[in-house]
Amino acid sequence: MNIIEPDQLYKYNDIINKSICLAEVYKNILKLETIGISHDNRNIIMLKLGRCKKNILITAGVHGREYVNSAVLLRIIENYCSLMTLGKLDFKDCGIIFVPVLNPDGYVIATEGFKGIKDKKLRCYCKSMNEKSFMWKWNARAVDINRNFISSMYEKKVHTGDVNSENETKAFITLVQYEDTIGYLDIHSRGNVIYYYRNAMGKDYNTTQKNIARRLAEITGYNIMPPSLEIDSNDTGGNTVHYYSEYINKPALTLETIDDNAAFPLSYTYAGHVYYQIRYVPLEFLQLCRYNASC
Numbered sequence: 001m002n003i004i005e006p007d008q009l010y011k012y013n014d015i016i017n018k019s020i021c022l023a024e025v026y027k028n029i030l031k032l033e034t035i036g037i038s039h040d041n042r043n044i045i046m047l048k049l050g051r052c053k054k055n056i057l058i059t060a061g062v063h064g065r066e067y068v069n070s071a072v073l074l075r076i077i078e079n080y081c082s083l084m085t086l087g088k089l090d091f092k093d094c095g096i097i098f099v100p101v102l103n104p105d106g107y108v109i110a111t112e113g114f115k116g117i118k119d120k121k122l123r124c125y126c127k128s129m130n131e132k133s134f135m136w137k138w139n140a141r142a143v144d145i146n147r148n149f150i151s152s153m154y155e156k157k158v159h160t161g162d163v164n165s166e167n168e169t170k171a172f173i174t175l176v177q178y179e180d181t182i183g184y185l186d187i188h189s190r191g192n193v194i195y196y197y198r199n200a201m202g203k204d205y206n207t208t209q210k211n212i213a214r215r216l217a218e219i220t221g222y223n224i225m226p227p228s229l230e231i232d233s234n235d236t237g238g239n240t241v242h243y244y245s246e247y248i249n250k251p252a253l254t255l256e257t258i259d260d261n262a263a264f265p266l267s268y269t270y271a272g273h274v275y276y277q278i279r280y281v282p283l284e285f286l287q288l289c290r291y292n293a294s295c
């Protein structure tokens with residue numbers, strides 16, 4: 001029997017408890033660490049698979065309402081752990097760092113409603129936004145983490161916060177400054193597409209990005225978004241991938257699972273299909289980044 005069956009409701013506490021369970025069962029190859037604390041005092045965790053210095057990084061749960069991917073990542077971790085234990089999978093000198101939920105407070109709001117926010121001031125502030133809880137993308141301070149990062153396209157607007165102001169943003173930056181990573185993938189849930197293009201980066205960087213996107217498109221069946229749609233018109237940058245590209249200068253792509261017209265709240269029944277589509281993506285991305293880094 002699997003520890004993770006993603007086709008069901010996983011509250012944030014379940015994500016934590018299942019992660020602890022995975023790290024206990026596979027303690028020789030999987031390590032759980034806290035990388036930061038959210039504004040409503042929740043642990044932001046990472047699961048590090050393999051005992052290596054060089055890693056790729058994969059995040060999900062940047063937007064609260066896109067919660068389906070988090071349990072899918074845990075299922076992928078369990079599968080890889082199981083294969084490694086059986087001697088059927090070996091990352092050799094590299095590993096994978098997973099952050100299943102970068103924005104735990106947003107995850108809680110989207111899955112449990114505003115009552116899930118413990119701090120009364122934050123709860124009242126969130127409610128005052130007049131947004132439905134299941135539509136919530138932001139953190140507990142109503143900031144979109146994916147518009148908060150320092151980068152060439154960051155621009156202060158409503159819900160962007162001051163640059164790098166949020167605990168979740170700081171946790172990510174500290175993680176990538178501290179860990180030796182060779183590539184980064186951020187998993188969202190809008191449209192079965194892949195974003196690769198970086199206006200702020202040079203031709204060589206974007207050529208590598210496009211080659212990686214093409215391979216990931218082959219194994220997922222997702223479409224590649226053209227450079228002109230790097231961000232929507234009238235939108236701003238400051239995404240996790242913008243920061244990673246500009247400050248770490250290694251491959252960083254966004255993968256969007258689930259149909260564009262899927263209604264919110266997203267049904268957990270999407271999880272099985274998403275797992276099927278992306279279960280080999282971390283492995284393939286690791287190989288592509290390793291090739292790019294010549295290691």
Ligand SMILES: [Zn+2]
Nearest residue numbers: 063066188189
């Ligand atoms: Zn998103």
